[in-house]
Amino acid sequence: MSFDGSFTHSMEKELTSLLVTGRVSKINQPYPNELLLTIRAHSKNHTVLLSANPSYARVQITKIPAANPAVPNNFTMVLRKHLSGSILTSVNQLDNDRVLQFHFSGRNEIGDQTSLMLVVEIMARHSNVILVDETTNKVIDAIKRVGSDVNRYRTLLPGSTYVNPPKQDLLNPFTLTNFEMIQKLIIQYPNVDVLAEQLRSTLQGLGNDTSLALAHELHQEGNLADNFKNFFKKFDEPTPVLSELDNNKINFTAFPYPDTVENKTFSTLSELLDAFYASKAQRDRVREQGAVLIAVVRKQLKKNRNKLKNLDKDLKQTEHADSFRIQGEILTTYLNQIERGSNNIELPNFYDDNKPITIQLDNSISPSENAQKYFKKYQKLKNAVKYLHEQIEITQSEVDYFESIQSQIELANPEDLVDIRLELEQEGYLRNHDQHKKAKKNRQKISKPEKYVSSDGTEILVGKNNLQNEKLTMHTADKRETWLHTKDIPGSHVIIRSFDPSEETITEAANLAAYFSKAQNSTKVPVDYTKVKNIRKPNGTKPGYVIYDNQTTLLIDPDANLVAKLRQ
Structure with a gap:
């Protein structure tokens, strides 16, 4: 499972066929390390994702929408200045390394011809996207600037000379013609796993899975050179697959590799990567952009x-309150038998068949004061019971509230974090750094809930956070429409925009409610549904908190495929 040099070779072919001769129409940077170029080629708009994300660096055409920031950053503005309207002339891979070069031809502000190169280096935490002037070989800017204090050999700052990443002393498998070294490795290392390791040390651009697949191929019967060439020929004519491995992990490859349990094919490499990275990259973006919110919620x-x-510990101590009352009453009854200055006394317990009971005394006070001391302890604990129950209820509601926020962050898209931040600021859990600035003319608007359409065409709305949930249920929904929510589990409010929905629509909406809840990965999730008129919000409660009655409960197994099918 790696975007290695060989996979990059296949991606270079795909991008060339779809994008070359296309014109750059839009440039956006929705996330700190990710760039989106919209290129119109062959009468179609293609959104190209150039990612320098440390965990998910890659290049692909994507169909997954992304919300752009209200104000573009400096790197975006530099790219728009130099690349907007330019023509993509070619896409090249550097040897068989994980480096792709996009070559553009355009004109500057005074009309002179320009030749620019946008380089994407896929190197884990060192991944980068760099704009280079090909005429002077100078760096115009980079998505991650690298100064001499970080890398003396290779600075990536505006005005510095662009230097290619250090070249590996390895053989390019796509241009290899002499197979004597490969033959020696096969003879010397008959074990497939060991051979795979040696192949990675000999050939450029092989990830762990690719080298292991090649080792299996080279152990097959037939001519060594033919087996080798046929293996790498498959990268020129890929059949992209998402595979399940023996260890239940999911792997993406340009074509089926050995030792896979099940394969799901895709028409393009980009569609394959969209399917593989959609949730993984999204979760990473949420963790990155919502780090402050996550920290507040955890705290x-x-x-x-x-x-x-x-x-709870204090409440358990109140269980002994009656024992203090009993000891006080016994002391009061037998005051005349108690000598001042005693540390304890044994008296008959008339609440327990006159069995003797030892009562501790304070020798610095009178017997009567000792009795009063026990009554005061009893009264204090008795009064504490009511207070403790109230505090336990309040604290439990806080725990439930933050568990729901935590669940919402786990299910959120990056753009949903704005509403969650606003809610935490309004509730006083997060400081609003803009509060001392000039008041904004317009109040921050709550984002719209997600829209889905059932199989029979009925619209279904899903709130993704508490502010959305409250607005959707208490203000947007008609009282005659149907409301759904997981039973006693944090999750989204779901509204069916129909006065008389079909059973199929109710079931599909219940699936959405179960999927967008803390129980997303569970089975038999209880989902309640009732009319909106049966929903009430108690005064003073947290955003999104409601009570309801006259509900019906369904047991649902959340289905991600159904959710994708209903999404609009």
Whole structure:
């Protein structure tokens, strides 16, 4: 499972066939390390993702929408200045390395011809996207600037000379003609795993899975050179597959590799990567952009869970309140038998068949004061019971609230984090750094819920956070429409925009409610549904909190494929 040099070779072929001669029409940078170029080629618009994400660096054409920031950053503005309207003349791979070069021809502001190169280097945490002036070989800018204090050999700063990544002393398998070294390796290392390791040290651009697949291929009967060439020929005519391995992990490859349990094919490499990275990259973006929110939620959960434990501990101590009352009454009854200055006394317990009971005394006070001391302890604990129950209820509601926020962040798209941040600021859990600035003319608008359409064409709306949920249920929905939510589980509010929905639509909406909840990966998830008129919001409760009645409960197995089918 790697975007290695051989996979990059296949991607270079795909991008060349689809994009070359196309014109750059849009440039956006929705996330810190990811760039989107819209290139119109062959009468179609293609959105090209250039990612320098440390975990998911890649190049592909994507169909996954992304929300762009309100204000573009400096790198985006530089690219728009130099690349907008330019023509993509070619896409080239550097040897068999994970480096792709996009060559553009355009004109500058005074009309002179320009030759620019946008380089994407896929190198884990060192991944980068660099704009280079091919005429002077100078760096115009980079998505990650690298100064001499970080890398003396290769600085990536505006005005510095562009130097290719250090060349590996390995053989390019796509141009190899002499196979004597490969033959020696096969003889010397008959074990497939060991041979795969040696192939990675000899050939350029082989990931772990590719080298292992090649080792299997070279052990097949037939001519060594033919087996080798046929293996790499498949990268020129890929059949992209998403495979399930023996260890239940999912792998993407340009064609089926050995030892896969099940393969799902795609028409292009880009569609394959969209399917593989859609949720993984999205979760990474949410973690990156929502780091502050995640930290706040974790801190509040830890604090309230610890408080809940202490309150439960104090409540257990109140169970002994009656024993203090009993000891006080016994002391009061036998005051005349108690000598001042005693540390303890044994008296008959008339609440337990006059069995003797030892009562501890404070020798610095009178017997009567000792009795009053026990009554005060009893009264204090008795009063504490009511207070503790109230505090436990409040603290538990805080835990439930932050567990729901945590669940919403886990299910959120990056653009949903804005509403969650706003909610935490409004509730006082997160400081609003803009509060001392000039008041904004317009209040921040709550984003719209996600829209889905059932099999019979009925519109279904899904709130993705508490502010969306509250607006959707309490303001947008008609009282005659149907509301759904997972039973006693944090999740989204779902509204069926129909006064009389079909059973099929209700089931599909219930699937959405189960999928967009904390129980997304569970089975038999209970989902309640009722009319919106049965929903009520108690005064003073948190955003998104409601109570309801007259509900019906369905048990649902969340289905991601159904969710994708219903999405609009």
